[in-house]
Amino acid sequence: MSAQASAAAYAIASGAGGVKLPTPLLQTLTDDFASSVDKTTKWGSSTAGVAWDGVGQALVPCITPFPGNFLRTPVAGTGYKLTGSKIHAKPTVTPFGAGTRISQMVVHSVLAPTTNSIGISCDGTNISVFGQTGGGTILSATLAYSAVNHAWWRIREAGGSVFAELGADGVTFGVTLASGAVSAIWMDRVYAEFNSYYTGVDGGANMLVDNVNL
Numbered sequence: 001m002s003a004q005a006s007a008a009a010y011a012i013a014s015g016a017g018g019v020k021l022p023t024p025l026l027q028t029l030t031d032d033f034a035s036s037v038d039k040t041t042k043w044g045s046s047t048a049g050v051a052w053d054g055v056g057q058a059l060v061p062c063i064t065p066f067p068g069n070f071l072r073t074p075v076a077g078t079g080y081k082l083t084g085s086k087i088h089a090k091p092t093v094t095p096f097g098a099g100t101r102i103s104q105m106v107v108h109s110v111l112a113p114t115t116n117s118i119g120i121s122c123d124g125t126n127i128s129v130f131g132q133t134g135g136g137t138i139l140s141a142t143l144a145y146s147a148v149n150h151a152w153w154r155i156r157e158a159g160g161s162v163f164a165e166l167g168a169d170g171v172t173f174g175v176t177l178a179s180g181a182v183s184a185i186w187m188d189r190v191y192a193e194f195n196s197y198y199t200g201v202d203g204g205a206n207m208l209v210d211n212v213n214l
Contacts, residue, residue, distance in 0.1 A: 023078050023189055025085035026107070031212040033058045045072040045191070053208070060196045060207040062094045062101050068197025071209055079110040079189040086156030087192050090170060092208035093145075096124030100200035103207040105153050106131075106193050109186035116186040120153045120164050120177065129164040129178040139164070141178040149175065157187050170211065 031038055036052040043050070049061045049069040061069045073080065093103035106119035118131035118139060127150055128142040139162075143150075150166040154173050157163075162182040165173035196207035 023081040026080040026082050026087050026190065026192065027085045027213050029073065029080060029087065029192065029212060030214055031058075032056055032214055033210060042073065043071050044074040045076075045193075046070060047072075056210060057092075058194070058209040060103075060194055060209060062103070062196040062198055062205045062207060064197060066102075066197045066199065068102075068195055070193045070195035072193035072195075073191045075108075075110065075191050079191050081188050082107055082155070082157045082162075082190045083184060083187040084157060086154055087213060088152060088154035088156075088170065088173070089194070089212045090152050090210045091122075091194060092210070093122045093124055093147075094196055094205040094207050100198045101205055102195075102197055102199065104193075104195050105155065106195065107155050107190050108193070110189040110191055111186050113186075116183065118155055118162055118164060120155065120166075122150075127166070127177070139178045139180050143175070143177065157182060160184065162187070170214075 031042055033052055033056050039046055047069045050071050051059045053059050058071050060071050091103055094101040102121055102123055104119050104121045106117055109116040116132050121128050121130055122145055125145055126142050127145040129139050131139050149168050152167045152170040154165045160181060161179050163179045164177040166175040166177055167173035194209045
């Protein structure tokens with residue numbers, strides 16, 4: 001390959017020189033949390049308090065009020081595409097405590113309005129979905145939390161609707177927490193995060209995150 005051809009190939013692969021790359025599907029984001037290098041390469045907008053525990057999990061400390069600590073993919077840049085895609089993971093939520101510790105998995109819009117988002121939230125007793133999917137549609141639903149039956153969380157888009165789903169094994173997501181029509185535009189560029197915070201005086205615990213899209 002000539003030097004000119006090599007340079008052109010690099011530009012296409014890296015996005016250099018103004019070449020626009022296709023937005024990767026959110027399901028291409030994978031992590032088993034074996035290497036803390038991933039905090040920089042995959043989760044570049046995370047807070048300083050997030051750490052790797054050395055046995056394949058990310059620790060998201062619940063030690064501050066909202067917005068707390070978060071394991072977050074880069075907010076700037078291309079982002080990911082949720083349209084026709086998904087994110088799933090196995091979070092271990094913060095213990096119930098006094099009931100104000102919150103553990104969440106959220107997909108946010110990079111594009112305006114950035115208020116568009118969908119998330120699954122748990123306080124150790126109840127698990128719920130929240131978010132605005134575009135066009136004023138707001139999702140809201142709550143179930144009693146089961147650490148066994150709701151061990152895995154998934155957010156996905158298919159056929160113009162977004163789904164928040166729960167499962168016991170990471171293969172079958174048999175509990176649909178909520179679903180609703182979604183504005184396709186904001187789904188085309190998103191970032192994902194796992195966050196933990198408290199709303200009262202109930203800090204001092206960790207949310208654990210494992211097996212993102214694995």
